[in-house]
Amino acid sequence: MLSQRCKYALKAMVDLARVPGGSRRVSDIAEQENIPRKFLEAIMTDLKKGLLVSSARGKLGGYRLSRPPDLITFGEIIRLIDGPLALLPCASRNFYRRCEDCEDETTCALRRVLIDARNEVAAILDRRTLAAALAGSSQSQFATAILADDPAVSAG
Amino acid sequence: MLSQRCKYALKAMVDLARVPGGSRRVSDIAEQENIPRKFLEAIMTDLKKGLLVSSARGKLGGYRLSRPPDLITFGEIIRLIDGPLALLPCASRNFYRRCEDCEDETTCALRRVLIDARNEVAAILDRRTLAAALAGSSQSQFATAILADDPAVSAG
DNA sequence: TTTAATTCCTACTTGGTCAATGGGATTAGA
DNA sequence: TCTAATCCCATTGACCAAGTAGGAATTAAA
Numbered sequence A, B: 001m002l003s004q005r006c007k008y009a010l011k012a013m014v015d016l017a018r019v020p021g022g023s024r025r026v027s028d029i030a031e032q033e034n035i036p037r038k039f040l041e042a043i044m045t046d047l048k049k050g051l052l053v054s055s056a057r058g059k060l061g062g063y064r065l066s067r068p069p070d071l072i073t074f075g076e077i078i079r080l081i082d083g084p085l086a087l088l089p090c091a092s093r094n095f096y097r098r099c100e101d102c103e104d105e106t107t108c109a110l111r112r113v114l115i116d117a118r119n120e121v122a123a124i125l126d127r128r129t130l131a132a133a134l135a136g137s138s139q140s141q142f143a144t145a146i147l148a149d150d151p152a153v154s155a156g
Numbered sequence C: 001t002t003t004a005a006t007t008c009c010t011a012c013t014t015g016g017t018c019a020a021t022g023g024g025a026t027t028a029g030a
Numbered sequence D: 001t002c003t004a005a006t007c008c009c010a011t012t013g014a015c016c017a018a019g020t021a022g023g024a025a026t027t028a029a030a
Helices: A004-017 A026-033 A037-049 A074-082 A109-125 A130-135 A138-148 B004-017 B026-033 B037-049 B074-082 B109-125 B130-135 B138-148
Strands: A053-056 A062-065 B053-056 B062-065
Touching: A004 A026, A004 A037, A004 A062, A004 A074, A004 A130, A004 B109, A026 A037, A026 A062, A037 A053, A037 A062, A037 A074, A074 A109, A109 B004, A109 B109, A109 B130, A130 B109, B004 B026, B004 B037, B004 B062, B004 B074, B004 B130, B026 B037, B026 B062, B037 B053, B037 B062, B037 B074, B074 B109
Parallel strands: none
Antiparallel strands: A053 A062, B053 B062
């Protein structure tokens, strides 16, 4: 599960992506997306430190995307705010950490499964950009339709 | 990320799957898998309540899988212990909950992406059984090899 | 030059959850 | 009856997420 913080970050980025060139004030984003203003301020600071947005101070200030929305993926936003996509650190590429309790990582049956899962999630989240998400992505509905026919996937 | 509790649960289930018919004591699993014994006791209780294992009390007691290992998936273990596979409740099938702050769910760009991600994870975790994980799954290595060639997936 | 509106910074609170631990009750085999 | 196992209940300590509070610094417009 993503943290509330991360969900807000994603919503704010999508919000900014809707105003291609322009910038937006925190208070406007907060109101539009139903996010506590003060909390969003802190989140925007994180996004700025991560170089995903840039800011202008003072009157007429605000935030804008630091790259065009077709060059910003969901994966990097999530990693910046919440960290690894993988379900365990030992199955992560960017945030790899060994399991203390695991004798031999190379033969761990659990790890192999979780690496596969991580790769699938990363394949989606690192390819999907803000621009693509706004476009509505017919690819999305296609994939959903296929999987819905499969009984093994009816849960989740 | 999975909780420590869930990681232990998965390891314990894999451990039990290695002893097909037989049962095992908590203390044996704990020692083998490097899990605090008392903590594992509590976890086994959860697994029992979820009907994934059954127990025998008294001397010569212990736990055993309540189904053959090829009929127990990683997905159901994770859902039992940690809950939803999806990254947000609004993208979950089994644990669906509406986002308070979301005006219109059907047009939420964020949700569409996260539903796709959830479907992919579920497709893997609901298909992969304890038995398959122990077998070593050459399918796993195949998928990993393909994805490693793709630059968009080099991170994670 | 004043004023208003914005980002930025530091600190704090509150509540919940995770990871474990401790002590003992219950059950069953030798 | 003794021993060794599961079971049950309660509690602890640490940590972190989510949000709040107040104000300092900065900038543009009036």
